[in-house]
Amino acid sequence: MLCVLAFAATLTFRDFGPELAINVPWLIRLAADSIGDSAYLNSLEATATAHIFLFGSLIAGGQLPLFTIRRIIYMETPVLAASARITSLTQ
Secondary structure, three states, X not given: XXXXXXXXXXXXXXXXXXXXXXXXHHHXXXXXXXXHOHHHHHHHHHHHHHXXXXXXXXXXXXXXHHHHHHHHHHHHHHHXXXXXXXXXHHO
């Protein structure tokens, strides 16, 4: 989890252009502009929502392999052990 958060933190410091939709410096400038002019509020809301979903997906995706590995270890080990026993009995 710490590695995923560190990677997410590195994404916040620069603009990656069209390759990556995460652009935190622009989001901060947009928030500052929306304080001065309420016309920017709709754009700020949409952009902040997109950033929340993108960072949330990054963190959820970083946690997914741990769940998958634990599931394989705990759920498939008895099956593998049983198949190994059957194989040894048939030989």
